[in-house]
Amino acid sequence: MKNLIMFSLTLEPNHYDFIKDIGYVPVGLGDKHFNNEFFSDKTGLNISQKNKNYGEYTFHYWIWKNYLNELDNKWIGFCQYRKFWSTKKNANKSVTFNTIKDKILKQIPSELESYESILVEPMFVNNWKTMKFIKKGLKIFIQKPLLLFDKRKRNLNFHFDLMHGKNNLNKAIDLLGESNKYDFKNFVNKKVSFNPQNMFICKSNIILKKYYDDLFPWLEKCEKIFGFENLKGYGKIRIYGFLAERFMSYWFQKNTNYTTMPILFHDIRNDIR
Helix, strand or coil, X not given: CCCEEEXXXXXXXXXXXXXXXXXXXXXXXXXXXXXXXXXXXXXXXXXXXXXXXXXXXXXXXXXXXXXXXXXXXXXXXXXXXXXXXXXXXXXXXXXXXXXXXXXXXXXCCHHHCCCCEEEECCEECCCCXXXXXXXXXXXXXXXXXXXXXXXXXXXXXXXXXXXXXXXXXXXXXXXCCHHHHHXXXXXXHHCCEECCCCCEEECCHHHHHHHHHHHHHHHHHHHHHXXXXXXXXXXXXXXXXXXXXXXXXXXXXXXXXEEEECEEEXXXXXXXX
C-alpha cells in the first residue's frame, strides 16, 4: 500500500499527464488556466493573489485552511516541476526525461518510518568564494571585515542580509511569539546551513498543522513591515517565501525527529512543450 501523497507544484497546465504518470498529485499555481483535475490555491479560503511574493506557500496556505483533515495516515510531501526528491545521491549526473521516473521517490522506505519529517540535504551558505560575497554585499564586509576571513561568521543571518535585504530577517524574527523568537534567532546566528528549496515531507497532518499554525500568522505580521508594493528585485519580491524557507528548516529541526534526503534537478518544461 502506498504510504506517501506527494504534491507536485507546477506553473504549466501541460504537465498534468507527466505528474499523474509518476503517481504524484498535480498542483497548478500562477495565472494560467488549469483543468479541474489539478489542485489549486484559488478555491475556498486562499491567498492566491500573493503567489508572486509567497511562491509555493500560497498552496500551503490553501491546505492549512481547506484540506488538512483530508491528509490523514500518510506521509505528506511537496516537490516542484524542476526539483524532485531522489532515491539516490548524485542522481543529477545521469538524469534525463526518460530516466527521471525511475529515480524519484515513490514510497517512504521502511527504514525511515521512525522519523517524523524529511528535509532536503543542507546547503552551506558560507562556502562561496570571497569575491562572490564581496560582489553581493561590499558594504556589509566594510562594516564587518572579519567576515572576509572567518567562514563561521558567515551565518544564515548574514546570508539573508546579503540576498534579501540588510536586517530584514531580524525585523521579521522580532515579530515571532516567545516560543520561537529566541530559538529561531539563535538558529540563524549560529547555523551556516539550512535545508533549501521549500521542500519537505512530514509524517502526519498533525505535524503539518502545527507548522502552519506557527508559520502563517507570523508571515501575516511580516506583511505589515515589508508590504508588497515597494519590493524590488527577486530576492525581495519573494521575501515571504524566503522567510518561510529559513523558518521551515528551523521549525522541523526543532520540533520533529528528522532526517534528510537528496533531490535531483530536472526542469520538465524543457521536455514538455
